[in-house]
């Protein structure tokens with residue numbers, strides 16, 4: 001089955017301080033599903049997917065943007081926003097600094113205006129390498145501003161999610177970002193503008209329970225982990241092993257929560273086709 | 287009046303027992319111990335003020351989780367007339383962790399929704415410890431949309447450790463139902479007045495807590511997760527819950543400081559469970575006042591204010 005092609009080994013929670021598996025180091029790396037040796041040059045051509053089995057490696061925000069938009073069309077929004085420390089945790093700023101160093105990002109999302117296949121959009125791309133891609137004040141604010149920008153410009157919005165959920169270190173403030181981003185999307189709905197949510201590995205918790213599942217169209221990459229509660233917590237709660245393939249893109253497709261599973265190599269074309277069907281917001285032919 | 291005591295109350299209870307003993311002894315033996323009793327009573331009053339006036343966050347959590355703490359069903363009985371319960375999400379089932387229906391509040395028809403915890407193990411199992419499945423979130427949203435159609439204000443009562451996590455909950459879209467509620471509640475064209483009455487944990491709590499004016503009982507707590515989950519994720523040790531409870535800034539006063547809630551409602555000394563009727567009376571007054579202030583606004587203005595309330599939350603540094 002096609003599904004089995006994209007099945008990944010059991011998902012392991014990635015912490016910011018463990019080695020990032022999405023950065024190829026050296027000249028080659030091994031595919032974690034089929035053990036194929038993949039050369040960096042080859043991986044570049046296949047957008048970090050395994051040519052043999054279709055496994056999708058994680059991708060950072062910057063390279064994702066480059067792989068998705070028309071060359072040179074990106075103009076970044078709110079690039080300088082960084083989080084304060086609302087709960088006053090001593091090691092939170094340290095954690096942020098480490099992630100900034102490792103990813104060269106200010107926080108877990110990059111947003112901006114761009115053009116895809118000639119069509120203007122506002123795009124946001126999350127990076128799972130930044131404090132697990134968690135949503136605190138910065139992600140919540142940048143997503144909200146991206147929505148507001150899309151409304152102001154009257155263009156479609158595309159958000160690539162990759163997140164461990166709401167950021168624990170900002171406590172209740174992170175939780176409120178879920179309501180804030182959804183509130184902004186409610187305004188986008190009123191403006192009758194297209195929102196395509198692209199869900200990538202991994203997307204869980206507060207991001208799944210807010211903007212990631214609110215797309216007019218929801219697209220997922222093959223084999224991505226998508227869910228509400230992390231698998232370790234579910235297993236501890238119900239005291240049983242989870243079934244194979246639980247919370248994957250294909251599982252969500254089967255259960256009716258996403259529109260399509262699209263391999264990375266076809267993502268740009270798919271987005272372009274969807275945008276084309278919604279030219280002028282899709283409302284001109286009423 | 288409460289039978290289940292919390293650890294930190296023990297010195298006070300012991301002292302009160304001693305006073306009773308002295309009184310009894312004095313009466314039986316005919317010895318005048320009035321001075322001694324008076325001294326102890328003064329001591330007891332001071333102790334009471336010291337304990338209940340300086341509750342630690344963890345002690346508040348214990349009060350918020352007290353099995354005898356009044357819940358939504360108690361408030362429905364004490365504050366609303368003629369409650370008629372409505373069931374089901376119209377897709378899959380009826381979630382016993384969420385109660386909802388229509389009643390009169392001071393004569394006006396309103397929709398009431400809340401999480402229900404049990405008061406004992408049997409009830410807790412039946413109510414799933416107040417942790418909603420997707421069906422509970424969908425039922426709540428359905429009843430809110432019904433309220434909107436008929437122009438009824440919505441009162442919601444939050445008391446959940448969080449949305450349930452399990453295989454079925456994931457299969458039936460736990461995350462999506464929360465997101466759908468958050469999005470839809472932001473444009474619901476009737477007043478929505480949420481009150482955090484006990485525990486407010488994670489997206490499960492938030493799914494019925496988007497509204498125009500947010501109330502919170504003095505000893506209630508509200509955060510991104512329970513302290514147990516928080517400790518488990520950040521410290522890899524759920525037994526450190528007591529240690530992180532303060533740092534999580536989850537008390538009513540913390541949240542008022544963050545602008546997350548609009549009003550703190552005072553509880554009877556020692557907590558709502560010490561005097562539920564008094565608690566209900568205080569809460570009822572605040573609910574009516576909140577409703578009056580929201581009702582005054584034209585719908586567009588009400589929705590704009592609701593959005594701005596959440597839009598403004600976040601702590602950022604530019605550059």
Ligand SMILES: [Zn+2]
Nearest residue numbers: 031034050053
């Ligand atoms: Zn492979």
